[in-house]
Amino acid sequence: MGPHASTRCSTHPGTGTRARPSPARDSRASGAALAASLVLVSLLLGGCTAGNTATSPVTSTPSSSSSASPASSPSPSSSTGPARTAEPQVSTVVDRIETPWAVAFLPDGGALVTQRNPATVSLVRDGAVTEVGHIDAARPAGEGGLLGIALSPTFRTDQRVFLFYTAAEDNRVESFRYADGRLTDGRVILSGITKNTTHNGGRLAFGPDGFLYIGTGDAQDRSAPQNRTALNGKILRVTAEGQPAPGNPVPDSPVYSYGHRNVQGLAWDTAGRLWATEFGPTVDDEVNLIRAGGNYGWPEVTGAPHRSEYLDAAVVWPSTADSSPSGAAIVDGALWVGALRGERLWQIPLDGDRAGEPVAHLQGRYGRMRDVERAPDGSLWVLTDNGTESAILRVTPS
Secondary structure, three states, X not given: OOOOHHHOOOOOOOOOOOOOOOOOOOOHHHHHHHHHHHHHHHHHHOOOOHHHOOOOOOOOOOOEOOOOOOOXXXXXXXXOOEOOOOOOXXXXXXXXXXXXXXXXXXXXXXXXXXXXXXXXXXXXXXXXXXXXXXXXXXXXXXXXXXXXXXXXXXXXXXXXXXXXXXXXXXXXXXXXXXXXXXEEEEEEEEEEEOOOOOOOOOOEEEOOOOOEEEEOEOOOOOOOOOOOOOOOOEEEEEOOOOOEOOOOOOOXXXXXXXXXXXXXXXEEOOOOOEEEEEOOOOEEEEEEEEXXXXXXXXXXXXXXXXXXXXXXXXXXXXXXXHOOEEEEXXXXXXXXXXXXXXXXXXXXXXXXXXXXXOEEEOOOOOOOEEEEEEOOOOOEEXXXXXXXXXXXXXXXXX
């Protein structure tokens, strides 16, 4: 589901009302007598009724270095313990920019940022923002527009930049040459990804294997994610020319994994494992450990239902109010995830192929968080998504 609050259901399973405590008795004498009677009864019964008392299932509350999640919101589930909880340091790189969506760092220290609604690519250097290209073929609408960006692994020699954008007829990926402060020589390498006003996916990232990974959404077509010939509801893996990458699960197919609803973040750990974030419907936002050929279940299942034909999510937020997880990056053994509807930065410790208990940072302080990317100095750049009042933050984990 798209990140906008208007596209989410406003109620979630697991929410409820709290009982109001009873007022204290006014009579101290009667209170004392009652207390004495209760002591006698408790001594006689010795807790015999405890074993017959029904209790509701309990989920652990995620640690938070700022304010805790509302008591009525279920906590995210995961498979290992909590991360460190020290609040990260935050400084502002750009205090005002319109709808930034993704960032890629240049070898010379600058950064290229895509802006969804104006369909522009801007250079950010020393706090200044300079437009370096406008994607004329882009048709921004709803969640569509100019979305992901990735630099070629051989950028120093080929100067190629890859962009994911919504065009008139579809979503597509186009390669450009970036030199002398301009984007030129556009070449569409992959087209035909169905578009919609929501569920477009759009994240791009080159993996440690040198191939381009593309996160796509189902574009509101629930049949697409389980159709292995469709491009939607997938993570795709292609060459820089847009051809299916060697070693894909199905030869001559770009599909790497399937059964996805709306992939938003892609990040690799030091062992080369791929982790991806994904929007749920009104429940079950996810972090998934991606395996080649894996089926992640949408639309048949969400979350971690423990059904053998599908791969369970590594982290599940039962309430989408807590997350709507978007861009992600791995720093110091933790996956850092920007939350749109949740308006916070999640830190998730990783232990091999297991994800730990998420910790919330910066909750409610900077609004919606669209992208998180590791900078060359080891800090995180966080792109907020607050319309024309968006910002770029530099976050240093403590």
